Amino acid sequence: MSIDLTDPTLLKTACLIDGSWVNAPSGAVIDVTNPADGSVVATVPALPADEIPAVIEASARAQRAWATRPAKERSAILRRWFDLIVANTDDLARIMTTEQGKPLAEAKGEIGYAASFIEWFAEEAKRLYGETIPAPRADQRLTVIRQPVGVTAAITPWNFPAAMITRKAAPALAAGCSMIVRPADLTPLTALALGELAVRAGIPAGVLQIVTGPAREIGKALTDSEVVRKLSFTGSTEVGRQLMAQCAPTIKKVSLELGGNAPFIVFDDADLDAAVDGAMASKYRNAGQTCVCANRIYVQRGIHDAFVERLTAKVRALKVGNGLEAGTDIGPMIEPKALDKIESHIKDAVSKGATLVEGGDRLGGLFFRPAIVTGVTAEMVVARDETFGPLAPIFAFDTEEEVVAQANDTIFGLAAYFFTRDYGRAIRVGEALEYGMVGHNTGLISNEVAPFGGVKQSGLGREGSRHGIDEYTELKYICSMVG
Ligand SMILES: NC(=O)C1=CN([C@@H]2O[C@H](COP(=O)(O)OP(=O)(O)OC[C@H]3O[C@@H](n4cnc5c(N)ncnc54)[C@H](OP(=O)(O)O)[C@@H]3O)[C@@H](O)[C@H]2O)C=CC1
Numbered sequence: 001m002s003i004d005l006t007d008p009t010l011l012k013t014a015c016l017i018d019g020s021w022v023n024a025p026s027g028a029v030i031d032v033t034n035p036a037d038g039s040v041v042a043t044v045p046a047l048p049a050d051e052i053p054a055v056i057e058a059s060a061r062a063q064r065a066w067a068t069r070p071a072k073e074r075s076a077i078l079r080r081w082f083d084l085i086v087a088n089t090d091d092l093a094r095i096m097t098t099e100q101g102k103p104l105a106e107a108k109g110e111i112g113y114a115a116s117f118i119e120w121f122a123e124e125a126k127r128l129y130g131e132t133i134p135a136p137r138a139d140q141r142l143t144v145i146r147q148p149v150g151v152t153a154a155i156t157p158w159n160f161p162a163a164m165i166t167r168k169a170a171p172a173l174a175a176g177c178s179m180i181v182r183p184a185d186l187t188p189l190t191a192l193a194l195g196e197l198a199v200r201a202g203i204p205a206g207v208l209q210i211v212t213g214p215a216r217e218i219g220k221a222l223t224d225s226e227v228v229r230k231l232s233f234t235g236s237t238e239v240g241r242q243l244m245a246q247c248a249p250t251i252k253k254v255s256l257e258l259g260g261n262a263p264f265i266v267f268d269d270a271d272l273d274a275a276v277d278g279a280m281a282s283k284y285r286n287a288g289q290t291c292v293c294a295n296r297i298y299v300q301r302g303i304h305d306a307f308v309e310r311l312t313a314k315v316r317a318l319k320v321g322n323g324l325e326a327g328t329d330i331g332p333m334i335e336p337k338a339l340d341k342i343e344s345h346i347k348d349a350v351s352k353g354a355t356l357v358e359g360g361d362r363l364g365g366l367f368f369r370p371a372i373v374t375g376v377t378a379e380m381v382v383a384r385d386e387t388f389g390p391l392a393p394i395f396a397f398d399t400e401e402e403v404v405a406q407a408n409d410t411i412f413g414l415a416a417y418f419f420t421r422d423y424g425r426a427i428r429v430g431e432a433l434e435y436g437m438v439g440h441n442t443g444l445i446s447n448e449v450a451p452f453g454g455v456k457q458s459g460l461g462r463e464g465s466r467h468g469i470d471e472y473t474e475l476k477y478i479c480s481m482v483g
């Protein structure tokens, strides 16, 4: 199946290495399939790990030159990349929906979200200010400058094939670093299309490289290298923990955006319609395949039944189908094991006394009817493990103290949400929740201007915002004797 594009040259099926489009020496390839129908959309190289040292060498060579370019020049080139991505939104979205499955409207939204990080860091590039410090001696002058970390690497997941790349590459390039990106095998085409637009924008050869192929082996080659000074990873906590350990021998800087288990709390005094709309947005975006999705929905007993009734009506109205078809709300899951996990969470909960009140059945292929389960308790697997699918498990609660304790009873700490119109409660709960990001009366918190990241075992560091570029810079202190 070819993808119906206005500009077919955006469909790249080779690695971007040192400014050229390169296949694996052996010709080995990986199939890229459409989750909506299982068809092979394209192939990309299965680049062997022994090709990575040359990629790293090209990255180091390019980075030295890139860092000497005035910040204003780097900014202008990033701005051109932003403009080209925006101008090609429709094609990029069609490529994304074809390989990842999300509805076209969501894919277009992600392209805009991904582009916003480039726009933001094109501006930040010009504001990497240093410091002068009053010296303790008359014959000294103390200055602090911010310099690029150097050669960096990124390993990114399939659920946001564009935004998870630009949220890393934009600050890296803005700071004067180079970056080697290894996208998920399931969704490489979006990454390669972004690479093509980077070339057209004038990002020099070697500054941004995109390699496809065996994750473990390529990851090992990147983490083993002393030249690679930083790794940024988005994905599961399990893999993040492993990559962090692999980076330890060479003392790399590490940024980790890992798993979540977001509580979504609705108090009796909440705006009920706002809470239901917030739950729909947080739970079912990308078919529930986001790290910040509501994973546990706690509803205070006084509003519980009304909330379940209204949520059920909206979930029942969701249209499941091919993301390329107009009106689709929920696309296919990314792979078969995703459906197995949702089913296992439902079966475990029901076996322990919960009630399946909506959906929960397979619709053929990778399609799954969005589900709601009520009567959920802390003893059920869904309370501890991230479903990463369109399942809303609903817990009833009585007091503020009890629900905050339950919400915090997890190893994760990425995102949390709560709905209340009581000012005092808003302050208390917002401060008590042990999460990197908290939504108050909203289920959507992600943008390029705020610091995205988690605490506990949901990650290290922040992406986006004025903080995101810090992950790609080093502070250098210069002490001058002025004689
Ligand atoms: N905090 C956040 O922003 C996000 C967190 N996540 C979390 O990730 C999980 C689901 O996403 P998923 O993509 O399956 O996560 P994974 O951690 O399995 O994969 C993430 C990326 O890492 C690669 N990878 C896997 N194992 C290794 C390894 N040993 N060495 C190097 N690279 C490796 C994968 O490659 P490949 O897929 O090709 O095998 C993929 O590109 C959920 O827990 C979710 O919460 C996901 C997205 C965002």
Ligand SMILES: O=C(O)[C@H](O)CS(=O)(=O)O
Residues within 6 Å of the ligand: 159, 160, 163, 164, 234, 289, 290, 291, 292, 446, 452
């Ligand atoms: O990977 C994810 O799940 C994203 O970080 C979620 S968001 O940034 O699109 O909210």
